[in-house]
Amino acid sequence: MFVEKVLRGTTTVGFVTRDFVVLAADKRASSGIYVAHRNVKKIEIIDDRTAMTIAGLVADAQILANYLRTENKLYQIRTGRRMSLRAMGSLLALILNESKYLPYIVQLLLGGIDVDNKPRLYQINIFGDLTEEKYVATGSGSPVAIGVLESNYSEDLDLDKALAIAKEAVFSAIKRDVFTGEGVDVVVITRSGIKSFYYPLT
Secondary structure, three states, X not given: OHHHHHHHOOEEEEEEOOOOEEEEEEOOEEEOOEEEEOOOOOEEEEEOOEEEEEEEOHHHHHHHHHXXXXXXXXXXXXXXXXXOHHHHHHHHHHHHHHOOOOOOOEEEEEXXXXXXXXXXXXXXXXXXXXXXXXXXXEEOOHHHHHHHHHHHOOOOOOHHHHHXXXXXXXXXXHHHOOOOOOEEXXXXXXXXXXXXXXXXXX
């Protein structure tokens, strides 16, 4: 019951096109019915081609993001190449699975341009389940956001349309979910790097 309550308070979305990955999240941090903060960063940059969204306890997610950054950097130093997205996702999944009796209370989306130069997106839940997705939404607003993605998603989206869909998905959740709010952060990961966008709630 505690885990369900903690994981409720946010909305994050992600989807993959032929050329890039889009991750988006709202800005509100909630504690029960209390709005704890109105300007929270829920997308962590892992490296210049990888990012991760956060749903759940921010401190837990930040620990995992810092750990993943460190392991990825060490892997690059030792081997001369980046860790694959599947390897990153598997590492996070292993940590979450091993910690199920004293869990990290998080649900994560990990996306980016993989070592084979293809865009990929993985979902990792609190118990360490790892699945590759074309589009996905997490958090309390996900039932609303996933409907927007299902209605509009295509692998052939251009950047402007992809940004509009990401915004609409999270803004739709903001309208219907009290735990989601304030504005939308969007990160687009291309073969050239990462671009960040912010859309305030008007």
